[in-house]
Amino acid sequence: MQEIIQYLFSGITTGAIYAVIAVGLSMLYSSTELINFAHGEFVMVGAMAMVTFWVHLAWPLPLAILAAMALGCTLGLLFERFAIRTAKASNPIVLVIITVGASIFLRGTGMLAWGKDPFSVPSFSSHESIEILGAALLPQSIWIVLGAIGLAGGIHFFLKKTLTGKAMVACAVNQKAAWLSGIPSERMAVLAFAISTGCGAIAGIFIAPITMSSYDMGTILGLKGFCAAMIGGLGSLWGAFAGGILLGVLESLGAGLISSGLKDAIAFILLLLILYIRPGGLFAAKEAKRF
């Protein structure tokens, strides 16, 4: 019993990180219909930026977090401007391949900037872990889960309640009509990129204290996030969030109860099952619904 609760705690923690990655991917997909295979690299950038800003430069934590987020957003902006927009007229598969190229480029740049050695980052706060029913709950887990819920809530608020957010949805739903209503859809695409890669960086900031960070950590995290988004139904915000948590919990239970070698396999087995049984995702409405 105690073991299972422990697995649940760690599962929800990693799940929350997958959720943040998935939310970023899914949001970009809904507003630009593009799957960004470089998304995981922005997670790496976020984590490595924490290594530099917080550990090496010893900036205060809030400043380091803000700087890491800003770096993720800025790289996203540059990525959209110089890699995606220049090839805008091309068909989607070309754009997807550009993102694959960008992923290799970012990983290489990361290796040059931070070297090949893994780094560790301390927890955000030095509180003792809390015991619940004999299982230890790390304060970092609470930070992560609260942060993830806050982030998804924030994006939800942005898309549903603000003019810019609604305009972004409008662009995603019907770009031509959005244009004819005077909404500059190119600017919306840039914004979607910045928010999405910012989410990636935030996931990296969260994950840095609970794992070793290195230049090549992004690939597998990006793929896990993609699985989570597919499980939830690509394009749905809360679906992606739930998909992330579900994936984290199943992974943790599978690794703990069956075999730790299964940990990474579970995500992909789940992805194959979902694609086979419910290609629209678990939480997708009958008609493909966005957001």
Place this chain on the structure above:
Amino acid sequence: MLRIKNLKCSYGSITAVHGVSLSVKKGELISIIGANGAGKSSLLLAVCGLMKTWSGEISFEDNSLRGMSPPSIVRAGISMVPEGRQIFSPLSVMDNLKMGAYTMYRKRMKAEVEKDFKMVLSMFPILRERADQLAGTLSGGEQQMLAIARALMARPRLLVLDEPSMGLAPKIVDMIFETIETLRNQGVTILLVEQNARAALKIADRGYVLETGKMVLQGSADELLVDDDVKRAYLGQDYGDFYDGRGN
């Protein structure tokens, strides 16, 4: 107000519009009629910036529209009600209207937007009832009203309508045309493109007839309504009626 000179549009090697010229003066309601594929929609796409490559000259209030993006054309004062309504179905009716007012909000004219909400909601009371409903759940006629209301929210000086009667029940079509007439009487300049030639010419000041990308006829709407060629080709009288009618 709007002046088009020798406009040519082509898709690859296929030319859709061969040198069309027309003008719309302030306060006028102009109808462009023509059959399917006559180049009406291409002409409108060029006016609202959705078609990138055209030659000739399009100017609005003496400024050329060449190279302008659709949003900047909206800011310049031309709003279009696109063919097939193109509302944002997962957004509420109110949010659709807000999207129409996007350029107004960006110009920080919030008070004017509130006034416009009242204006369009009193013009289309059904939209007030449905304000919080998702736009995709509206009937075709209601969606058309929403599309017109959305375009009006940008306070256009020229309103362009592409086939507003398409796919609607005759009763609704009458209502839509009445609305368009009311708008004209309120001083909005309107460019209307329609296949429903009779209804479009009845409310128009002047009309143009497009045929396979060329302007074949133009004149006052009253003249066109009684023109024999127009009658035969667009007003739904078949050759039998037409010749019999002439015999009398």
